[in-house]
Amino acid sequence: MNEDNNKNRSLQKAFHVIDAVAEGDRQLKDICQRLDLPKSTVHRILQGLIASRYIREVRGIGLVLGTKVIQLGIKAQKDMPLKELARPFLRELSAITKDAVHLGIKDEDKIFYLDKFPGKRAVQLRSQVGDRLPLASTGVGKSLMLDMPKMEWMRLFKEQVPDKVDIMMDRMNDYSENDYSFDLEDNDELVRCVAVPVRNKYGNIIAAISITSIKEYMPLERMNELIPILKKFSDNISKSIN
Secondary structure (H helix, E strand, O other), rough: OOHHHHOOOOOOHHHHHHHOOOOOOOHHHHHHHOOOOOHHHHHHHHHHHOOOOEEEEEOOOEEEEOOOHHHHHHHHHHHHHHHHHHHHHHHHHHHHHHHHEEEEEEEEEEEEEEEEEEEEEEOOOOOOOOOOHHHHHHHHHHHHHOOHHHHHHHHHHHHHHHHHHHHHHHHHHHHHHHOOOOEOOOOOOEEEEEEEEEOOOOOOOOOEEEEEHHHHHHOOOHHHHHHHHHHHHHHHHHHHHH
16 A cells, blocks of 8 residues: 555656646756755656656756657647537638638647638648648747747747748747737748637647638738637637637
8 A cells, every 4th residue: 555655646746747847847946946845856757757758858948848748738639629619610710701711739849730621712722631830830830839938939940940030039029929920921932821829728728720821812901900800719719618
């Protein structure tokens, strides 16, 4: 019985360490202070979590959630009826705007398209359900990045759009303050989109939706007009899943 209790306590401590990193504690000392645990204990737990890919250490940033946690989160989101709950809202949004509408989630450093409605315009977009595209060069991807630390923005921009790092960082500051994002032909020539995050009841970003079309139908004036419309539909999706 004591052995089982010890295992349970060890497991609970590991979960608490993961939670601390998820809350933004990037250094060993920060986790120790939050959890009131000895440095040697937290260090041992971290080594196990890093080896199992639940935590990873990024140079210049510190400790962040690892790919295993992200994969589990993606699986949990796929098990959650997000796609089915969002469908009627996406269908209505596409009908109202006549444009293509996307629903996407984060998959490591990529965006994974869960759903798409093609719209009614004579425009063919290459995106398909199941596609995985770089976060930093897509509208949906940038909305999924809004709550990330700026160092993560920088890393993703340097890796995925190295010729646009400065301008992307400037844009992201504005996007983050106003909870939306644009794709100004960043991923595909002549293609533009407006995107906003979908948040759960805790305020965490779990997905993003976008309206996409060619530049002809997406002047900046219209893109700005679409932001409040998108946010309204995003709020409705959030209410349906919370």
